[in-house]
Amino acid sequence: MKQLFTFLCAGFTTLLMAQTVSIQGGSSYPTIAAAITAAVPGDIILVSGTFTESITIDKSITLRGTNPATDIIQAAAAPASTGTGLRVISIGAAAAAALNITVENLTIRHGNANANGGGIQVDKVTGLVNLNNLIVTNNFTTTNGGGISFAGSNASLTACTVQNNSCTLDGGAIIAAPNNASAMSNVVNINRSLMNANSSRNGGGLYINGNNTFGNNYKIDVNIENSTISNNTTTSAASGNGGGAVFVAAALWTTAAGGDGVSGNTALRLVHTTVFNNAHAAPLRAGLRFAGVASALTTFSAYNSIIVANNDVNAKALNFQNTNTTNVVNCILGGLELAPALVDDVAKNNQKGRTATQAGLTGTLSNQGGPTSVIDITTGSAADDFCSATTGISIPTVDQRNYAREGVNDAGAFEFGGTLSVNNPIFTSNSIKLYPNPATNVLNVASQNTISKVAIYDIMGRNVYESNSFNQTIDITNLAAGMHLLVLENDSQKVTKAFIKK
DSSP, rough: OOOOOOBBBOOOOOSSOBBBEEBBSOOOSHHHHHHHHOOTTEEEEESSSSSOEEEEEEOOEEOSSSSSTTTTSSSSOOOSSOOOOSSSSEOOSSOOOEEEEEEEEEEEEEEEEEEOOSSSSEBSSSSSSEEEEEEEESSSESSSSSSSSEEEEEEEEESOOOEEEEEBOOOOEEEEEOTHHHHHHHEEESSSSSSOEEEEBBBBEEEEEEOOOTTSOEEEEEEESSSSEOOEEOOOOOEEEESSSSSOOBBBBOOGGGGGGGSSSEEEESSEEEOOOOBOOSGSSSEEEOOTTTTTTTEEESOOOOOOSOOOOSSSEEEETTTTEEEEEEEEEEEEEEEEEEGGGGGGGGGGGGHHHHHTTEEEOOSSSSSOOEEEEEETTTTTTTSSSOOOOOOBBBBBTTTTTOOSSSSSSOOOOOOOSSSSSOOOOEEEEESSSSSSSEEEEEEEOOOOEEEEEEEEEEEEESSSSSSEEEETTTTTSSSEEEEEESSSSSEEEEEEEO
């Protein structure tokens, strides 16, 4: 590995800012694009300072800043809303590729694209893209995904703020969709992140489009955990799709793509998520909303979450129409539409018809520690020590800030009285090392964390290995050759790493 730092002047400013970009352990380069061109798979590119350029990452590398407050990649010096065609980061190759890419510790801003993903586009990555500790802000596109677009890709968004982005069409913060060019099912995991104050036609925070032109034969699962979706807006008229917080469009999951030919191809799961004060012109469509036809419904579940419109229960925080709702447990809910009977099951410990104040939310985003802002709760409120029912799933032992949850968990993304443990290393993709990679018979896993469960999935999303007892060596002799995803789980969260079986 190579490392050499060269300092460049940041133009005529009142304060000279040092800028560097280098491949770790080696040469320095005048631009990030030049460093990417010179990099080989496995390299780490170190970025310090502000760089105004539009870049493409088409190989398995890491792009790393130190602090998103100071390390910035921008498409222009100032934001605009005209669609100049300059996206900040494009991730992926011309054809589907089993890439393993990480982008972390950076601010991504001022993209003005004429295609999906104003700030970041991830397209046809059949390996895994990790976006960690990013601030994605003030980006715009004339199409979909003001902040980020995930298309036909596996992706993990951790400890990120996606805020003040907009688009002409759908998915103000994020759009996620399958893509038939990648011929696979896709998984997008959003963890300990914030989607706030974004705007679009529909799906002000998040738009999941299983019904898109390029991928309606393939499945997409979106899992949101320890995250906040707040203050997003949709601009379509009262008769529009809406979904101020989230809009999901499902299509038939065909047998050709591994489906059963009768179910929908979209799934959304919320765990310890706070959804607050999202808006649309029609109160029926203000929060989470779903679309589908016949039996092509979205599989939906929610656990330990707060989903409220603010202080108006006439605005529907959650519209269950067009969902196959499998479970709702320990949730405090605002105004509902077509709620299934299981919501009222006493054993599931839900409250409905609640305002934000009744739920215990302060209603204000603030820095309570950790990389992303949260909406905290008041002590002794309904959300405090609320989650008393058994969920049947693995529940994280940390909150959005990565603070340890205590006692009976609070509902939502914030844990009142939670504490940051300095003794436990943070469980992230960066804390896990796989070797050798590619591997033939044995895959070694190095981690400082306790791991309680291990699973391996092939690129079609099929579970090909699972164990509830972790060993640092995994026998992969019987796996088919190609890219696989290793999912490691402990008491706090899950981490996904890609590897190749030779």
